[in-house]
Amino acid sequence: MKNRKLVMIPGPTPVVRSIQDQMGRETVAFGDPDFVKDFKEVIGDLKDIFKTEGEAFVVAGTGTLAMEMGIANITKESYDVLVVSHGFFGDRYVELCQRKGLKVDVLKSEWGTIVPVEEIEKKLKEKNYKAITVTHVDTSTGICAPLAEIGEVVKKFEDTLLVVDGVCATAAEPEYLDEMGIDVLITGSQKAFGVAPGLAIVLAGPKALERRKSLGTIRDYYIDFEKWIPIMRDPAKYFGTPPVNLIWALKESLRIMKEEGIENRYKRHIRVARAMQAALEELGFTLLAEREHRAVTLSNVLYMDGIEDGEFRKVLAEEGVVVAGGLGAYAGKMFRLGHMGNIDFHDLVSTISAIERTLYRLGIKDVLGKGVGKLAEELLK
Amino acid sequence: MKNRKLVMIPGPTPVVRSIQDQMGRETVAFGDPDFVKDFKEVIGDLKDIFKTEGEAFVVAGTGTLAMEMGIANITKESYDVLVVSHGFFGDRYVELCQRKGLKVDVLKSEWGTIVPVEEIEKKLKEKNYKAITVTHVDTSTGICAPLAEIGEVVKKFEDTLLVVDGVCATAAEPEYLDEMGIDVLITGSQKAFGVAPGLAIVLAGPKALERRKSLGTIRDYYIDFEKWIPIMRDPAKYFGTPPVNLIWALKESLRIMKEEGIENRYKRHIRVARAMQAALEELGFTLLAEREHRAVTLSNVLYMDGIEDGEFRKVLAEEGVVVAGGLGAYAGKMFRLGHMGNIDFHDLVSTISAIERTLYRLGIKDVLGKGVGKLAEELLK
Amino acid sequence: MKNRKLVMIPGPTPVVRSIQDQMGRETVAFGDPDFVKDFKEVIGDLKDIFKTEGEAFVVAGTGTLAMEMGIANITKESYDVLVVSHGFFGDRYVELCQRKGLKVDVLKSEWGTIVPVEEIEKKLKEKNYKAITVTHVDTSTGICAPLAEIGEVVKKFEDTLLVVDGVCATAAEPEYLDEMGIDVLITGSQKAFGVAPGLAIVLAGPKALERRKSLGTIRDYYIDFEKWIPIMRDPAKYFGTPPVNLIWALKESLRIMKEEGIENRYKRHIRVARAMQAALEELGFTLLAEREHRAVTLSNVLYMDGIEDGEFRKVLAEEGVVVAGGLGAYAGKMFRLGHMGNIDFHDLVSTISAIERTLYRLGIKDVLGKGVGKLAEELLK
Amino acid sequence: MKNRKLVMIPGPTPVVRSIQDQMGRETVAFGDPDFVKDFKEVIGDLKDIFKTEGEAFVVAGTGTLAMEMGIANITKESYDVLVVSHGFFGDRYVELCQRKGLKVDVLKSEWGTIVPVEEIEKKLKEKNYKAITVTHVDTSTGICAPLAEIGEVVKKFEDTLLVVDGVCATAAEPEYLDEMGIDVLITGSQKAFGVAPGLAIVLAGPKALERRKSLGTIRDYYIDFEKWIPIMRDPAKYFGTPPVNLIWALKESLRIMKEEGIENRYKRHIRVARAMQAALEELGFTLLAEREHRAVTLSNVLYMDGIEDGEFRKVLAEEGVVVAGGLGAYAGKMFRLGHMGNIDFHDLVSTISAIERTLYRLGIKDVLGKGVGKLAEELLK
Structure with a gap:
């Protein structure tokens, strides 16, 4: 048997059948009025559900691309950045940030435990960190960071933006951007959204968007917020062809989410x-x-x-x-x-x-x- | 949740996805050479798997239609018929046969038990029964008739054709027509075949086909073996439009069966x-x-x-x-x-x-x- | 290429994709409350669209089965029946009726022309015909019978029920049962409904249902109106397993029809x-x-x-x-x-x-x- | 209507049904042995069809990402780069290269005409260009660059790598990497491949891979050849989750291509x-x-x-x-x-x-x- x-x-x-069916639909033009409406709705729903006055970005990519997008838009060379790592995926931010020319400090816990929030606070007082990265759930250890508490702490540091890797958490663990002090939330489609892999999803709060603006032209192109903001506000516009079927799949995932x-x-x-x-x-x-x-x-x-x-x-x-x-x-x-x-x-x-x-x-x-x-x-x- | x-x-x-997908294909002309080949293969496989030198019939309908088809092609008015009933579906043959003008005797068991095979044998000796009907598995009681033994008994009575209602058995309980002395096996698609409902499936052994021939024109039209034999032998021919997608679904079901x-x-x-x-x-x-x-x-x-x-x-x-x-x-x-x-x-x-x-x-x-x-x-x- | x-x-x-998708859905129990609702809606829509106070029947089968169903429920042995034939499919009713023991007269036209309505009227005056059959569109000749006029004529003959073979017409040529004097309309799913083959669809007006009742038990089982009426009125009941996916497909076809x-x-x-x-x-x-x-x-x-x-x-x-x-x-x-x-x-x-x-x-x-x-x-x- | x-x-x-069906399949683990085999086959087929001894990369993204991937892996700050532009998409490389800190010269034609190949050759003699970009077909103008001739010219310049934007050409206009002197070919899934959008496809010839190696660590992370080479050689390994369904869709597209x-x-x-x-x-x-x-x-x-x-x-x-x-x-x-x-x-x-x-x-x-x-x-x- x-x-x-x-x-x-x-x-x-597992991807449920109604989401599979969206994947299997006939692809339409990215400028198709019905698709434009669908895409707009997806962006609006993401901002509603994860509560931000900022912007939501949905682009062809993966969580890994989203990680890079999350950091590239709010930092420039030689900025100080603090990485809080509870495992393999936390560690990834170290290399990623170093590549971008950032000065990286790391707080690591033994696998299976967390970095105490007080340590984070202590560390943040040491330097003018322009950003701190936290992996909400590190799949290597199964640790869930105490995000709400960390958010409260980071709020005290005006200059420090909180970047949350929600790849293995978003849509399953509470993440309310503006309330919790999350400035950038990066995630993917293939985890708690229950969609096939292929989407990088990034939410940026108002402070993150401001930071982006202050940086002027950045070295990155495809993942530049500035390139995508016009599209996310009016998906009839073009920067790169949106992955039509995956966006429909995400829409169905959000529908299920709202229904529940x-x-x-x-x-x-x-x-x-x-x-x-x-x-x-x-x-x-x-x-x-x-x-x-x-x-x-x-x-x-x-x-x-x-x-x-x-x-x-x-x-x-x-x-x-x-x-x-x-x-x-x-x-x-x-x-x-x-x-x-x-x-x-x-x-x-x-x-x-x-x-x-x-x-x-x-x-x-x-x-x-x-x-x-x-x-x-x-x-x- | x-x-x-x-x-x-x-x-x-439950219908598995690969069978669902056959249901959802674009329908083609019934004369499409690829479909004709597929249909032929289905008929051939049915005859192989259920081992008969006779004929297999697959037509749009249900098990209920198959029941009628099973009896209408081998009897004519005033024939004696013996119905062995182990429950609700066994009983159905009584009414059905009476409608056709047959003289019906019934052997019934208490629900949950069988009619002893010896009783059947004894009864068959009483009259020249032209047919005996047995429900292989009666879903009302969960009783499985001792079909092999019954087959051995019926073989002794040259004139008596054994009609087996396999609706809830075929493809799960052994049914080898020519070996076991089954003359007509009637069944449907939606039980152990795991296909969506909509097909009546009938297998007729050589004696049953001979009997049909001897009857001349019968009163029934859609379920007449003689109308369908040319189509089952060459599905490019027309009598009624075959349910294309259901036949593909059955083909996939048979593929799974052969694989297992x-x-x-x-x-x-x-x-x-x-x-x-x-x-x-x-x-x-x-x-x-x-x-x-x-x-x-x-x-x-x-x-x-x-x-x-x-x-x-x-x-x-x-x-x-x-x-x-x-x-x-x-x-x-x-x-x-x-x-x-x-x-x-x-x-x-x-x-x-x-x-x-x-x-x-x-x-x-x-x-x-x-x-x-x-x-x-x-x-x- | x-x-x-x-x-x-x-x-x-051609079957459009939205109908294909209904075919490809996961099959559910025939007693599933959502399916029961869907089936009920299909029956109701058919009665609405083709305007009858009588009953609609949707069963696993084909147009050929529907033809037999159409005649078997309103006639009994030795009734006089008039067949109007404009081609191959018109002729089919002759054999079918003869099998049922009916006395058949035929009015035939040369292929490509019609039997004049006056001739029909003249013929109807000759005997007490219990039924007249007309093929609305005969696909062998492409002739469309002047159904409205024929209906007006047949209305004058109290005892004569008008049976219309709409296989190649229904949902494309106007057919309003009670208005036009059609007593039985038989058709299939795979023509102007644009559904895959596998459904016999029959609509019976009030006079036809009355006639059926007057006949008592009939020799046919699967196609007996009396067996199906309780199911068509409450599809949660059982007579034969409904072809779930085909009924969904028909529902989508009707939705498209109502939208248009x-x-x-x-x-x-x-x-x-x-x-x-x-x-x-x-x-x-x-x-x-x-x-x-x-x-x-x-x-x-x-x-x-x-x-x-x-x-x-x-x-x-x-x-x-x-x-x-x-x-x-x-x-x-x-x-x-x-x-x-x-x-x-x-x-x-x-x-x-x-x-x-x-x-x-x-x-x-x-x-x-x-x-x-x-x-x-x-x-x- | x-x-x-x-x-x-x-x-x-337009995406044909068999490709749509791959999109709609149940998603499996990226490490699923069958999927790993499929992915490997895709990579192998791409290298075969577009004839390179180098490497093929298939990642979640779009043509725009592929453009960036094409240039980021073969250049570093202050390199000289020549952009040949026959329209809007040619121009895009100017901004993209400038962001990466490259020194960009541009040869532009009037829309609807090409930059003469001799001009390109003349220009290449002026400086030690590390790369030249050519849009094979610029969709803004419908101009197809004379790629074979350009390839012959560029071959004369040892240090100059030829980057071809094949987004609107690959799989429709001949592109044989190693023969034609193409060092990097970038493209997407949604044009002549006939797949839904969502894939960035990059092929890199031996010289391009060598160049990448010589650059050491680069600033880009997600699009770094070095990160993906191990995965493309053994898709059981992990860097970012592959877009499973899109890769199946591409596989079906390649199957159609090989069949034709x-x-x-x-x-x-x-x-x-x-x-x-x-x-x-x-x-x-x-x-x-x-x-x-x-x-x-x-x-x-x-x-x-x-x-x-x-x-x-x-x-x-x-x-x-x-x-x-x-x-x-x-x-x-x-x-x-x-x-x-x-x-x-x-x-x-x-x-x-x-x-x-x-x-x-x-x-x-x-x-x-x-x-x-x-x-x-x-x-x-």
Whole structure:
């Protein structure tokens, strides 16, 4: 019997059929009046949902491009920048910023823990940092940064813009730009939005747009806010051809989001994450991320003794579930399991059951039903 | 969180995406050379898989039409016919045959049990029955007739043609026409074939075709074998416009079947049925059909005390699974659960877990994980 | 360069993408509340659009099944029936009625002409005909019967029910049941509805339903009005599994129809037919059907000297357009071209241009652009 | 009657159904073995078809990003660069290069003509240009640069890399990297590939890869060849999430291309362009681009007296065809018509006929059929 392969990695996440159907539509001219209207609506919805008076940018690209876009528009050579890193994706900003000629200081935590907010505040007082970058959820560790608190701290530093990498958080963890003091939010389509990969999504608050203006011409072209602002305000205009079908897909994703209610969506992600994590612990796994800062979008799951990574993931794939491996020092010691976006009870249950069957096949016999039972119990609370 | 609704009724069964895609293709002319080739291949595959030297008929219609087609082509007014009934669908043949002016005798079992094969043999000796009808699996009771044994018996009666209603069995329970002495097999697309509803499928063995010929002109037009034989042999010819997209869908279903291997498919259905039924019993349900004659395609599940049908099915639907209600005297006392066709582990697990959550919500608290555990244990055997 | 193949036969006609998409949806349970609502709406719309206080039936099948359904529900053995035939499909009713044990008289016209209405009236006076059948548009000849006038005549004969075969007319030529005196209208999905083949559609006026009731039990089962009436009134009930996806497809077809307006649709078909027929004549073809009774749904086009049917259709297919051949005595002398349903200017232009290129390739050199020019001129009037 | 809207702009071009279907598939993990294989095949095919021993890059983005990627990987601050411009898109490289700190010289032609190759050669002798950019087809003017000749010239200058903007040419005009001396070819998915927009495609020859290596770390991150080379060689690796569905779509596009044969594809584009342009001239239009350097991918069509741009395009859209307006000084004086990629005869015929009907509606009466006739005549040569 051939099982469907559930893609339970932390991105791309499962794409529901109504979003797939938008991808499969006949492509129209980017100037088609109906498409222009759709694109406008997408931009408006993003600004509404993530609450900014600034601007939303949706361009063909990925989260990686969005990261670069996020920093290139608010800094120039030799600016001081503070990078807060809770893992692999936090670290990425170091190289990226250095390439741009920025002077980079880094605050790193041990994997699985956070950089205490007080340390951030202390550090910010040391220099006139023009920007600070924070990865909201670092998929390498499953750590969720205490963004609201960090936002409160950064607000105290007039010159310091807060750049948030929301790739693995946006649309699942609360992110309200202007309220929370986020100046730039960068993200992608293929995580909690539940859209196929191919979009870089950036939201810039008023201070970020002002900063951009003050920089004059920048060295970057495709990712320059100034090039895209006219298009985002009137998508009938041209700078680069918009990825028509992906924008329709994002529109359907936003429709689903609005139908659910963004607050309900955040609450659902908490409920799902707590249930999945309880189920995984019930099965004897431990989680890398400390409990108080655990992401709701994915779980970074450490193997118990006797379970070998390659074999575990191979058998799990045979049981119909694909997860991701660990990164860095945790390669081979951990698997990463996404549980964000438009997944439902059935996907969760299927995943935990498949993990149980995998453990059973690898010799841990008393697990069948235990995780699924715990999961259901938690979800029904 | 909006759950997908898994359709776990005994038909239509879940249609996999590759079959859906055939449904959604651009329709072509029925005389299109590629379509003619496809249609021919479908007819050939049906004859191969269900092993007959006779003919296969695929026409726009349903199982109900196929039932009528099955009897109208081999009988004429005042013929004696024996109907073996293990439930609602068995009974249907009584009315149908009477309408056609046949003299009908009926052998009925109590719901949940079979008519003993010896009784059938005894009855056949009484008169010169021109036909006997048997419902392979009666979805009202979940009883699977001992078809091979019945076939052996009927073979002894030269004049008696065996008509098998395979609507809820074909492609899941072994049915080899010429070997097993089945003269006419009638079925539909929307059960174990896993295709959308809309096709009547009939296979007629050599004796049935001969009988048809001997009848001369019959009163029926659309369902007359003689009208369709030229088309089934050369689908470029016209009698009625073939349902192009459904035939493509059936072709994809047959491709999946051949890829799996029909014998493997039969074995899988046994394994799945035994596991699902064990899981249901583990949860405290009892099954209507006696163990030795239980269908592999569906389970007819009697409620335990304290569970009310309407509420159970309503809550289960909220948990994302749709099942069917009981028929006849069992309306309100039973639900019917399909587990045939192209379903996979995930669907099964999701279904049992949803049933557990439903029981839990209705006050039976010690069930979470128990059924899923049992299911997995059985499937991993 | 590979050309798309435009299917310009008189059915199946081109299916637009939004209808294809309905075909490709995930199938749901026939009792799914949303589907039940959709089915109900389809039935209601059919009754509204074709104006009857009676009943609409939509079942898995084809036009051929619908023909049988149309006659079987209003007649019993030895009734007198009058068949008016303008071609191959008219003739079909003779055999069909004879099978049912009816006494059949036939009024036939020479192909390309009609049976004068006065002759029909004269004939009806001769016997107590219980039914008269008329093919609205006979695709073998392209003749459209003067249905309104015939209806007026038949109204004078209390006992005579008017059965109209609308397979190649419904949704393109006006058919208002109760107003026009049509008692039974039978049709299929794959012609002017622009849906894939697989549905038999029958509308029965009040007198037809009454007649059915008066007959008691009939010999037919699947096509018995009495079996389906409860389902058409409440599609949550079961008689045979409805072809879920085809019903959705029909619903989308009806939506398109209502958006256009049925009267506008009729007018468009006239405009298109007149333009296509003018273009074909401009190219030197003649049409089989006499001008005053020419169908709007298709053209039956006689070849000019020197053009050989097989070669013409082969080259035309290479140029990307598929048409149908002639039937009966006109096989090899004629091709049949559908221009009904949801086709648009582009399809029409492409078709005429492909015909021009075909003639050119076959040696008639002065045609390029002439037909398309005429077509455009007519359409722009 | 609602006409389909044919999108005949110079990109996005019509996407055929089989490519749409790839867009609409269920997204899988980027590490899915089947996807990794597909991606590898795409990269291999690109290198084969466009003949380079170097590397192919396919990343989420657009042609605009590809332009930047093309220049950023082979230059560093203060390098001399020569831009050859035949219109709006040629000019774009000036700004782009200046942003990167390059010293830019420009050779511009009058719109509709080319910069003579001798002038380019003369200019290249003046300085040690590290790169020269040429727009193969500039969609603003419809001019096709004499690329083969330019390539021969540039080959003489060891240090000068030839960057070709193939956005509106690749897959329609011959581009063989290593043979023709093209060092970098940049393009997008939505033009002659016939894929939806969303991909930046870059091919880099051996000299370009060497140049990249010699530059050490560059300021750009997302578009850095060095970041992507490991991924393009082994797509199981991660740098940014690949746009899974778009890559499948490109794979299908390449399959179509290989089926047709790339040389046949180039020939077809010539044939189509010559026919379309002859038809447009027959109707009284003149073309901006001088005859010997006219693109095969689009036509830049100057209005005759009395035709007003806005009205023309509005009426044409009503007739079911969307074209693009003129750019720069030609805004309002010209329309731009794409005829590249996977379009067929029907699209061409429909377009010319719609243009005829539009002229007719705007008062030019003697055009109906003339253009279509000419088109057919040319295509049948």
